[in-house]
Amino acid sequence: MTEKPKRSEVPPPQRGIGFFRQLLEQVRLSFALVTDNRVPLVLKVIPFLAVAYVISPIDLIPDIFPILGQLDDLGVVMVGISVFTQLAPAEIVAGHLARLRSGAPYKVKRDGDGPIIDVQADHSDEQQTADDFHSGAYRS
DSSP states (O other): OOOOOOGGGSOOOOTTOOHHHHHHHHHHHHHHHHTOTTSOHHHHHHHHHHHHHHHSSOOSSOTTSTTHHHHHHHHHHHHHHHHHHHHSOHHHHHHHHHHHHHTOOEEEEEOTTOOEEEEEOOGGGHHHHHHHHHHTOOOO
């Protein structure tokens, strides 16, 4: 079993990374963390609370003000995502961030105990997985 990367071992972001690219990276990281069973359920509530604030009719700055109304919604979502990634276990965040920044493909498998683990995707066992599924050897 390979050792999990620490946050200091995560590849740095691309040089000159733009605001929208960084925002997209954070959204993808948050989605990966929300779908990961190793992250506590209590922490997974944070991004949903941020989205609930955007949907809610109650705002700090009402949306009738043209630019400020949308900026406070964006700010709350960004703070929610940031707090979520900071509170999530560091080794899990580092693993997902390293995978996202390297562009490595992955697929999700379950081990015997049930937690989801990220595995480097190779296309050689896709047919085997499909055969296992059709034969009933695959359990969900």
